[in-house]
Amino acid sequence: MKPPSYHELRVPILKKEVAYTNELLSDHKESWKKYGCSIMSDGWTSRTKRTAMNFLIGEANVVQVVSDNGSSYVLAGKLLEAKGPNLYWTLCAAHCIDHILEDIGKIPRIAKTLERAIQLNGYIYNHGGVLNMMREYTKQRELIRAGKTRFCTSYLKIKSIYKQKHNLRAMFTSEEWVRSRWAMEANAK
Template sequence: MKQHLVGGFRNTKKCLKAPEHVRTEVNAYMIKKATSKVLNQFARNPSQDVGDYDEEEEEVEIEAIARFFYDNAIPFYPATSDSFKGMVEAIGQYGPGLVPPSMYELRVPFLQKEVEATNTKVMEFKKEWAIKGCSILSDGWRDSVVQKNIVNFLVNSPKGSVFIKSVEVFEVVKDSTTLFLMLDSIVEEVGEMNVVQVVMDNASNYVKAGKLLMAKRPHLYWTPCAAHCVDLMLEDIGKLPKIKNALKKAIFMNGYIYNHVGVVNIMRRFTNQRNLHRPAVTRFATSFITLAQYHKQKNNLKKMVISEEWIASKWQK
């Protein structure tokens, strides 16, 4: 991109639209960075000829980082993390000759040190819990891969959120008494006097467990999860006959359109490249957001099904 803006490089064409002041500023930045890199290399290896520096070296080194992701099937999102940037910066500062950690070092001594550092950081959070109070967050979900019911417990305070534990609950999560005992033990672990509220789902078993918890510990509150409230509202609204019928038709149309590439291409031409299906966190939210898209694109979809292109296609039947 920088070479494209500045121009004069063999790897890319010069940008004809870049203003001259942008071209000058980017060129000055490239020169400064290249000079800094040469000086750093020369400081580490005085015998190296400064004239040996090649502008393509930087690109080759970055490709090596990308290849590491590709060879090990690593998702790309870790590249946005601060720890990834810190690792690359640390390697660059060390320079040539850095011996990477072995698998054993990653699994045992370094991991132990990281656990110790994490525990130390958690202790800082716990000190704030005692001063400002905290909220326990309960999030139940089902792992469809291993077919297990799991409840995650986190603690939130002004300093941030801390993961406490995951509990595999099988079917006992449906039993409000067992759920109450599990929540009560988490409150005890965090410290009763530190807890202001417990936030969890609004299912009947959670409601009963929350009331049992407040009866035993009067100074804390059970608070229903707002996101789950909205989700349950959408679920109930979706059961109304007219809404249920509209959703059923939208789901049918959506399935038909997105199962045929040709129909998708026609649809996007008429909707100005807009998508009709809009996935959300829950299936109920997804259904209503998709329905809203159909309502928004209603006129464009009408134009599509009366167009000559549609009538002449095999799908108009």
């Protein structure tokens, strides 16, 4: 099978895809005229920490722009509101909740709990034998191992550990664990 040429990708195939996408959007565009629409914005930060935002939609039917509360977004939101009297800029609820959870995570007792959950999770997943044992005790259920991208993931980690609390206790108090070589490690304690 011969792949399309550079020209075919850039011109006829791209035009065909644009037409197809516009056809899919036609019903939505009709409802935009009747109800208005919201734009949810996200940005990109370059290596030099400069923010770029792109809005690729006509403004005629837009009534709301939703974004995070970074300073560049706040400025863009104010400029958009000044330009369009019926246009509103709104903070993204998920982004606000993420910041609230970040602040809660700074409370010493909570911070210690989060740190312990991360350490427990890391210990289990860094030791194949312990991981296999955990899977056996949790009936093949995994603990959440989300990255450090958002603060919410730390709370999801705690929730998954809490859901498996009885199974994890059973594992760490089992004869199998007590006799294992891992039980003697300082990190395991």
